[in-house]
Amino acid sequence: MQWDIVIGLEIHVQLATRTKIFSGSSTAYGAEPNTQANAVDLAMPGTLPVPNEQAFRYAVMFGLAVNAEIERRSMFERKNYFYPDLPKGYQTTQLERPIVGPGFVDIDLANGETKRVRIHHAHLEEDAGKSLHEDFHGMTGVDLNRAGTPLIEVVTEPDMNNAEEAVAFAKKLHGIVTSLGICDGDMSQGSMRFDVNISLKPKGSETLGTRTETKNLNSFRFMEQAIAHEVERQMDILEDGGTIVQETRLYNGDKDESRSMRTKEEANDYRYFPCPDLLPVEIDDSFIDEARNSLPELPDAKKARFMEQYGLNDYDAGLLAGDSKLAAFFEAAAERGKDAKLASNWVQGEFSARLNAEEKSVADSPITGEQLGDLVVRIADNTISSAGAKKVFEALWTGEGESVDAIIDAKGLKQVSDTGALEAMVDEVLASMPDQVAQYQQESDPKKQKKMLGGFMGPLMKASKGQGNPKLFNEILVRKLGE
Amino acid sequence: MHNKSVAELSRDLESGQVSSVELTQQFLERIRQEDSKYNSFITVTENQALADAKAADEQRAAGHATPWTGVPFAHKDIFCTNGVLTTCGSRMLENFVPPYDATVTANFRKAGAVCLGKTNMDEFAMGSSTESSFFGATTNPWGLGQGSKRVPGGSSGGSAAAVAARLVPAATATDTGGSIRQPAALCGITGLKPTYGRVSRYGMIAFASSLDQGGTMARTAEDNALMLNVMAGFDPKDSTSIDREVPDYTAALNEPLKGLKIGLPKEYFSDQLSPAMEQQVRDAVKEYEKLGATVKEVSLPNAKLAIAAYYVIAPAEASANLSRFDGVRYGYRCEDPKDLMDLYTRTRAEGFGNEVKRRILVGTYALSAGYFDAYYLKAQKVRRLIQQDFINAFKDVDVLMSPTTPSPAFNQGEKTNDPVTMYLEDVFTIAINLAGIPAMSIPAGFVDGLPVGVQIIGDYFSEARLLNAAHKFQQVTDWHQREPQ
Known part of the structure; x- marks a missing residue:
């Protein structure tokens, strides 16, 4: 049987405010446990929440960036459940009137098509703390540094039909929130976390199947794997005539396994009700206008500009513009290097490969966009060969030299481009390979001739100790062999 | 000395007739001698009080005195006091010492007042008799002379009894459904519940957040005004506090009452009220007519729904507010929990008393899926209707007057096994909290030798008007000066 896959996402985005959503504690990551939790975060008796205006500004910026309506009078509810890392015994969140209403995001697919993914809403809420189950000998440690960190939870419509689309949407959203500067985008620290809702239905059917929710995926790769895993699991069940249980599942990316966390029947009754400690938040036109005026260039606009200004193709422009830090790195390299296409190739090729290999983000890169630009200049003006350029890149990365030119020296x-010296080398090599020269000259097919040239390049590069300019060698060879 | 009001003590301190250290010693001595009869204090902070009194005397000598500098008083044990045990009347907080001050506490500290200790209360302010305290019931100073142990009302029964017994001239209190006015009435003192949002709730342990309001208890209206001068005002730490100018509440105390329009809600003069009680209230209203006020009957058609709505909304909010008492971070924790569920269930089963558990259960039920619309949402609609009743009434009259309670102080133990009868104690006070408007209770006579209170209800932010009406009444009556024997 053929199946349609239906995917909707819920994305928790930690907002990069300096302080928490309802208290003055710092939100910085990585401090000693419980050093960034004050009386409000600890839910000490009598303490009260005070809303952080910056969190509202960021949420409004997000809403504007995804073409959404902004709720002028948004409210907070209490979501009640007991857990040690939830100090008040309820999470302050939004249910009835979330700050961001319906919107949409367009994603680019590999086949060149564009797809619109609708956003149902996005609401503000507070993050919980962390329960630490290791190192406490049968007990659980609680770290409340994260408790009260502002989040927006973005909820999509079930508009995605495969892992590629879901990942493309997730990456697009990542690009939007990092471009806006409202989230640091660091998924390894939990700054963005994805829940994936998946259901299957017979191909062409109008009725949605029973869905499962796979929670807390914190990388694009795990998300892709988890979707593949869950689709296969559901398909196996359905093809064997079974039924899908509506449930929440946990995916273990290291083992590519998932297990049920709780079924619908076991789900909490959260007993939502309006939080009496917080008045409805009124958002007026001037607040929205101010947020609109502070919006930076967003990925779609940036992509268009990269195509226009740097002559990049659709794919390259989209890829670079989708990551604000990578885009800034590229622009620095392109401005300095004067050859945007070459800069784009190096940013997406050697540079990105190296970041991936070392699991680094652009921010952690040991080299700057300007340095890569200097390298592009020397490649473009033939000072170094592409093989030489890789050696310079390596030296820059490991911090061996001061500058590109210093490393080249x-x-x-530096390539030998002195034609007199190169001609002498060609003469010498040709003299030592009379049979090959004869073969070349007897060949009438220019394609085959071109292929045969490669046989001379090896000895030539050897003779020049790798420093001969291969382009010039090629020109001289063709001329001399044709004489 | 112990019969003097805050205003009088303040004048004595200013004239140098007495020092704060002397005053503080005298009141502390009275508490030591007398409070075993009443159990009105949970904690007496003797050393801290004497140190504060000494500092107050120095402030006064240096010319930096406020009307409160060096004046002794007490806090209801619901207000967090930095470094001082704050129990809320519960085993759950038997050992809880907050590392911060409530805004109300900080304001009295800034004003130079000397806190003698923390007064007893119904557990988490849930009750009308101060019998549900983990630290034992408080006894009403009235009735002891006749050989009966009467309740002081609640939940602020410790503050009311302490003021009535002259252990302190004034005490802070809180009112969620009548917890200032009902004990003030039953103990023969004057109490004020301000407009919701007038006094910061920061550091005041929450029972029902949309109804809780801190307020004042003293023997005279003037002292209530002096207290409110310290307590009222916007607080950036409480988003529900209101940013509105705070008048000097003593300034208008003596304004003439000529032309004051008094409304008597007919629903509050029903058969729930004994003829003797009604007579006291009618007599008080006659005094007001002598002072130049006019009286007319008004109607609050939805008043009868107030108790039902309140006992959905207040427990619903309480069920969430009290979730933080889970044994994880502070407060009571059960012995040797075997797992997380055991920690939660035994901590809360052992740490909370029966009335608190009852309200958590009721509130949890009212918010549950399938019941939310029928209970919580409907109660909120009723709340708006009740609010509208008052708004309509105040189009015609300046203040409303009614009995504060249906009867005088009842015997201890009389209603503890019948929660619904206990809830009816607040039948005349509860709608005021749902509407968020201010109201006072002032002493207005005696029935069977026990004090009776009249409730004066005002429009939003009309505290100065209420205090004026109360003060003028106290200029021509002496009910508030009667001392229990």
């Missing part, structure tokens, strides 16, 4: 990577 120190390593002797």
Whole structure:
């Protein structure tokens, strides 16, 4: 049987405010446990929440960036459940009147098509603390530094039909929130966390199947794997004539396994009701206008500009513009290097590969966009070969040299472009390979001739100790062999 | 000395007739001698009080005195006091010492007042008799002379009894459904519940957040005004406090009452009220007519729904507010929990008393899926209707007057096994909290030798008007000066 896959996402985005959503504690990551939790965060008796205006500004910026309506009078509810990392015994969140109403995001697919994913709403809420189950010998540690960190939870419509689309949407959203500067986007620290709702239905059917929710995926790769895993699991069940249980599941990315966390029947009754400690939040036109005026260039606009200004193709422009830090790195390299296409190739090729290999983000890169730009200049003006350029890149990365030019000098990577010296080398090599020269000259097919040139390049590069300009060698060879 | 009001003590301190240290010693001595009869204090902070009194005397000598500098008083044990045990009348907080001051506490500290200790109360302010305290019931100073142990009302029964017994001239209190006015009436003192949002709730342990309001208890209206001068005002730490100018509440105390329009809600003069009680209230209203006020009957058609609505909304909010008492971070924790569920269930089963558990259960039920619309939402609609009743009434009259309670102080133990009868104690006070308007109770006579209170209800932010009406009445009556024997 053929199946349609239906996917909706819920994304928790930690807002990069300096202080928490309802208290003055710092939100900085990585401090000693419970050093960033004050009386309000600890839910000491009598303490009260005071809303952080910046969190509202960020939420409004997000709403504007995803083409959404902003709720002028948004309210907070209490979501009641007991857990040690939830100090008040309820989470302050939004249910009836979330600050961001319906909106949409357009995503680019590999086949060149664009798809619109609708956003149902996005609401403000507070994060919980962390329960630490290791190192406490049968007990649980509680760290409340994260408790009260502002989140927006973005809820999509079930508009995605495969893992590629879901991942493309997730990456697009990542690009939007990091471009806005409202989230640091660091998924390894939990700054963005994804819940994936998946259901299957017979191909073409109008009726949605029973869905499962896979929670807390914190990388694009795990998200892709988890979707593949869950689709296969559901398909196996349905094809065997079974039924899907509506449930929340946990996915273990390291083992590619998932297990049920709780079924619908076991779900909490959260007993939502309006939080009496917080008045409805009124948002007026001037607040929205101010937020609109503070919006930076967003990924879609940036992509269009990269195509226009740097002559990049759709794919390259989209990829670079989707990550604000990578885009800034590219622009620095392109401005300095004067050759945007070459800069784009290096940013997406060697540079990105190296970041991935070392699991680093652009912010952790040991080299700057300007340095890469300097390298592009020397590639473009033929000072170094592409092989030499890789050696310079390596030296820059490991911090071996001061500048691109200093590294080229120190390593002797400058190409020989003195045609007199190169001609002498060609003469010498041709003289030592009379049979090959004869074969070349007897060949009438220019394609085959071109192929045969490669046979001379090896000895030539050897003779020049790798420093001969291959382009010039090629020109001289063709001329001399044709004589 | 112990019969003097805050205003009089303040004048004595100013004239140098007495020092704060002397005053403080005298009141502390009275508490030591007398309070075993009443159990009105949970904690007496003797050393801290004497140190504060000494500092107050120095402030006064240096010319930095406020009317409160060096004046002794007490806090209801619901207000957090930095470094001082704050129990809320519960085993759950038997050992809880907050590392912060409530805004109300901080304001009295800034004013230089000397806190002698923390007064007894119904557990988490849930009750009308101060019998549900983990630290034992408080006894009403009235009735002891006739050999009966009467309740002081609640939940602020400790503050009311302490003021009535002259252990302190004034005490803070809180009112969620009548917890200032009902004990003030039953103990023969004057109490004021301000407009919701007038006094910061920061550091005041929450029972029902949308109804809780801190307020004042003293023997005279003037002292209530002096207290409110310290307590009222916007607080950035409480988003529900209101940013509105605070008048000097003593300024208008002596304004003439000529032309004051008094409304008598007919629903509050029903058969729930004994003829003797009604007579006292009618007599008080006659005094007002002598002072130049006019009286007319008004109607609050939805008043009868107030108790039902209140006992959905207040427990619903309480069920969430009290979730933080889970044994994880502070307060009571059961012995040797075997797992998380055991920690939660035994901590809360052992840490909370029966009335608190009853209200958590009721509130949890009212908010549950399938019941929310029928209970919580409907109660909120009723709340708006009740609010509208008052708004309509105040189009015609300046203040409303009614009995504060249906009867005088009842015997201890009389209603503890019948929660619904206990809830009816607040039948005349509860709608005021639902509407969020201010109201006072002032002493207005005696029935069977026990004090009776009249409730004066005002429109939003009309505290100065209420205090004026109360003060003028106290200029021509002496009910508030009667001392229990």
